[in-house]
Amino acid sequence: xxxxxxxxxxxxxxxxxxxxxxxxxxxxxxxxxxxxxxxxxxxxxxxxxxxxxxxxxxxxxxxxxxxxxxxxxxxxxxxxxxxxxxxxxxxxxxxxxxxxxxxxxxxxxxxxxxxxxxxxxxxxxxxxxxxxxxxxxxxxxxxxxxxxxxxxxxxxxxxxxxxxxxxxxxxxxxxxxxxxxxxxxxxxxxxxxxxxxxxxxxxxxxxxxxxxxxxxxxxxxxxxxx
Amino acid sequence: xxxxxxxxxxxxxxxxxxxxxxxxxxxxxxxxxxxxxxxxxxxxxxxxxxxxxxxxxxxxxxxxxxxxxxxxxxxxxxxxxxxxxxxxxxxxxxxxxxxxxxxxxxxxxxxxxxxxxxxxxxxxxxxxxxxxxxxxxxxxxxxxxxxxxxxxxxxxxxxxxxxxxxxxxxxxxxxxxxxxxxxxxxxxxxxxxxxxxxxxxxxxxxxxxxxxxxxxxxxxxxxxxxxxxxxxxxxxxxxxxxxxxxxxxxxxxxxxxxxxxxxxxxxxxxxxxxxxxxxxxxxxxxxxxxxxxxxxxxxxxxxxxxxxxxxxxxxxxxxxxxxxxxxxxx
Numbered sequence: 001x002x003x004x005x006x007x008x009x010x011x012x013x014x015x016x017x018x019x020x021x022x023x024x025x026x027x028x029x030x031x032x033x034x035x036x037x038x039x040x041x042x043x044x045x046x047x048x049x050x051x052x053x054x055x056x057x058x059x060x061x062x063x064x065x066x067x068x069x070x071x072x073x074x075x076x077x078x079x080x081x082x083x084x085x086x087x088x089x090x091x092x093x094x095x096x097x098x099x100x101x102x103x104x105x106x107x108x109x110x111x112x113x114x115x116x117x118x119x120x121x122x123x124x125x126x127x128x129x130x131x132x133x134x135x136x137x138x139x140x141x142x143x144x145x146x147x148x149x150x151x152x153x154x155x156x157x158x159x160x161x162x163x164x165x166x167x168x169x170x171x172x173x174x175x176x177x178x179x180x181x182x183x184x185x186x187x188x189x190x191x192x193x194x195x196x197x198x199x200x201x202x203x204x205x206x207x208x209x210x211x212x213x214x215x216x217x218x219x220x221x222x223x224x225x226x
Numbered sequence: 227x228x229x230x231x232x233x234x235x236x237x238x239x240x241x242x243x244x245x246x247x248x249x250x251x252x253x254x255x256x257x258x259x260x261x262x263x264x265x266x267x268x269x270x271x272x273x274x275x276x277x278x279x280x281x282x283x284x285x286x287x288x289x290x291x292x293x294x295x296x297x298x299x300x301x302x303x304x305x306x307x308x309x310x311x312x313x314x315x316x317x318x319x320x321x322x323x324x325x326x327x328x329x330x331x332x333x334x335x336x337x338x339x340x341x342x343x344x345x346x347x348x349x350x351x352x353x354x355x356x357x358x359x360x361x362x363x364x365x366x367x368x369x370x371x372x373x374x375x376x377x378x379x380x381x382x383x384x385x386x387x388x389x390x391x392x393x394x395x396x397x398x399x400x401x402x403x404x405x406x407x408x409x410x411x412x413x414x415x416x417x418x419x420x421x422x423x424x425x426x427x428x429x430x431x432x433x434x435x436x437x438x439x440x441x442x443x444x445x446x447x448x449x450x451x452x453x454x455x456x457x458x459x460x461x462x463x464x465x466x467x468x469x470x471x472x473x474x475x476x477x478x479x480x481x482x483x484x485x486x487x488x489x490x491x492x493x494x495x496x497x498x499x500x501x502x503x504x505x506x507x508x509x510x511x512x513x514x515x516x517x518x519x520x521x522x523x524x525x526x527x528x529x530x531x532x533x534x535x536x537x538x539x540x541x542x543x544x545x546x547x548x549x550x551x552x553x554x555x556x
Contacts, residue, residue, distance in 0.1 A: 016234045019388060023395065030403035054411040099290065101331055101353025106403040108347050111410030112424030135429040149269040150510035151344040157430040158343050167283075167343075174272070174282035198427045201420065201443035 022102070025093060029104035033086055034079050041163045043072070046115045046197075117160035117193035117215060119147070123179055123186040123222070132179065134194075143178060160193050160216075168216060176220035183222070192217040240384035242526035243366035247320070249393055250327075250364035252518030253355045254318035257330055260352060260511045261314060264337075265307040273344040274303055274337065283341075291336035298340055309333045317359070320369020324360050331356035347404075348512040354396055355519060362389030393522035394467065398460045400516075401496075405457025413454050419447040421454075431507040456495050463492050463523070489523050496520065 042048060056071035066074070090097060097103045121133040121142065132142035135156070146152055159168035172191040179189045196210040264270050271280030279286075279300050286298040295302055310333030316326035331353050338349050363385040365371045372381050408414070412421035423446045426436045439446065469483040482488075497520070500513035 012234045012238055015388075016230070016237050019237055019392070020233070022392065026396065026399055030399045032403060032407040051410055054417075055409075058411075099335075101335055101350075101357050103350060104354075104399060104403065105350055106347055106400050107407055108404045109421070109425050110404070110407040110413075112412055112421050113428050113430075114424060116428045116430065118429045136432045136435055138434075145267060146269045146272050148508065149263075149267055150346075150508050151264065151273055152269055153430050153508060154346055155273070155341075155344050170277075170284065171282045174277065198424050201423055201440040201446075204437050204440035 025090075025096060025102055026104055029090060029097065029102075030106060031086075032107075033083060035083075035105060035107070038079060038083060039163055042161060043076070045161065047111065047113050050114060051111055112198075113157075115195060115197050117195040119156055119160075120190075120192055120194050121175055121179065122190040123183050124188040124190075125183065125186050129190070132183070133175075142182070143175070160195075165216070169218070172216075172218045173220075176218075176222065177225050180220075180222040180225040184226075186222050189220045189222055190217065191220075237386075237388045239387040241387045241390075242382045243363060243385040244368070244380075244526040244529050245390050245521045245524055246362050246364040246385065246393075247366070247368040248521035248529075249355075249390075249519060250320065250323060250359055250362075251318060251368065252521065253352070253359060253515065254314050254330075256511045256515040256518050257314040257334065257352060257356065258311065258318065259514055260334070260348070261307060261310045261337075263510075265304075265311070270303075271300070273341050274298065275300060287340055289336050289339035291332065292340055295336075303337065303340075306333045306337050310337065320365035320371050323365035323369070323371070324363070327356045327359035327364075331360065346510060346512065347400075348510050348515050351396075351400060351515050351519075352511070355393070355515060358389055358393050358396065361392070362386070364389075390522045393519055395464075397516070397519045397522065398463055401457045401460040405454060405460065408454055408457065413450065415451060415454070419450040422446045422450045426506060431509060433506060433508055436506065452495070453499060456492075456499065463489070466492070467523070493520050493523060 037043075043052070052072055052075070053068050056066060056068045059066060059071065118135045119133070120131060121140075122129050122131050131137070131140045133144070133147060134140040135147070147156070155167075155171070158164050159171060175191055176189045179186060193215040194212045195215050196212040199208055199210050264273075272282055274286065275281040275298065276286040277284050288298050291306075292298045292302060310330055313326045313329035313333065317323055317330055334349070334353055334356065338345050342349075366383050366385045367381045368379060373379050375381075376383075408421070410421060411417040412419070412424060420443065423439060423443055426432065426439055426446070465479070466483055466488045469477075469480045470489070473480055473484060497517060500517050503509060504513040
């Protein structure tokens with residue numbers, strides 16, 4: 001900004017104030033916070049429980065005696081208080097952080113999902129069941145351009161958690177309708193998660209096959225959907 | 227007051243716009259990729275529209291903009307994609323770049339916040355980068371604007387440097403924050419360091435089955451430690467940049483930075499990490515938008531010197547005359 005008027009004289013100071021504000025917001029919002037993780041069912045997930053128990057054991061090793069339950073209870077209370085304070089600080093800045101896109105949420109691969117779930121879609125034709133879609137299975141690629149798209153992968157990752165059961169139900173209903181249209185001879189469809197514990201590198205190298213468990217099974221009579 | 231005066235003076239710094247222009251081009255390409263790979267894909271109606279229009283949800287939800295524009299309809303969604311792609315193309319070419327960045331960002335927020343679960347941190351990084359390009363004069367060079375105003379594609383006309391500094395800060399904040407959240411016993415030193423191995427076994431992100439990586443577990447353990455240190459240690463980059471900006475103050479750290487360009491080392495590690503992520507995992511435009519910000523790490527006067535160094539051909543060695551041959555005339 002050029003010129004000699006009051007605004008021109010104030011401009012360098014206004015600019016500096018804005019930059020200080022922006023930096024404070026960006027750095028403040030980037031402080032790690034369990035956004036989206038403050039629900040009990042998420043904490044009961046086997047992967048989360050394994051992490052929490054491992055950290056409780058570390059604290060015990062440092063002489064801070066606390067059993068797993070007490071440790072998790074204290075952690076929950078601390079996280080809840082932290083999130084309350086965070087909301088109070090940033091709520092007035094909603095326009096800047098949300099409308100102008102300055103939010104800072106960088107939870108990327110913070111912990112490997114040790115008990116992942118793989119989506120399966122099966123149909124029955126002439127009394128025989130066959131898998132038409134299975135994540136990362138080159139033999140079962142029905143609707144792959146949709147189901148293997150990175151944005152759908154994000155949804156599938158979430159929907160395998162118990163807290164997203166309703167949303168998973170909507171997706172399963174959608175897939176059943178699509179299967180009814182794409183496979184006119186099919187009589188039934190089954191959609192479910194195949195959950196398993198990822199093997200250690202040693203077990204994988206030794207050729208061990210993980211045992212799997214079916215979750216979220218939903219079965220559809222496709223004739224009803226046509 | 228002295229500190230404030232120094233800050234005000236520092237923020238008045240101007241420099242050529244090359245680094246900002248390179249960020250602009252990279253971000254625009256990442257944004258175009260993000261828009262087009264959804265708009266042209268059959269996934270678009272499934273994730274953004276309601277069940278009556280091919281979506282998986284009975285009601286499509288909505289973002290702040292779509293709520294104020296009458297709700298999510300196919301016509302509105304296509305119009306927002308058209309606006310987003312058009313403005314990102316203008317940003318790429320360097321036409322009215324601040325306005326183009328703002329329109330592109332708002333179209334992005336309007337579309338991808340309809341179903342925020344169908345996305346990831348790359349969405350957050352994209353809208354942050356676009357906001358910083360709203361603040362920056364990124365089309366002073368390498369742009370149609372430059373061509374129209376000067377008759378040349380490039381110009382050394384100075385622009386404010388502080389938006390480039392904020393872009394650098396954004397990159398550092400992203401890496402640092404994600405690093406500090408990697409508290410899993412599989413990530414932190416002292417644990418088994420198998421985080422990368424186990425992440426690469428998650429079907430959600432795999433491009434293909436990667437059980438074959440099991441024999442390479444020690445290499446992945448070293449990579450896990452390397453990635454964690456790179457991310458957690460990212461604030462050191464700010465110290466590197468400070469040392470390079472203030473060489474006259476002296477000291478061992480500044481002398482080291484004068485001898486070794488640690489920015490290049492940082493960028494090389496980050497680039498390598500993103501290439502591996504992109505090759506092994508389907509995580510959308512994450513690597514593209516991250517790397518798009520890397521030019522902000524470098525001062526505009528670095529680019530011509532590197533260009534000259536790259537273009538400088540080694541002087542061919544003079545042929546060795548055979549023994550007894552006469553020397554060339556002259």
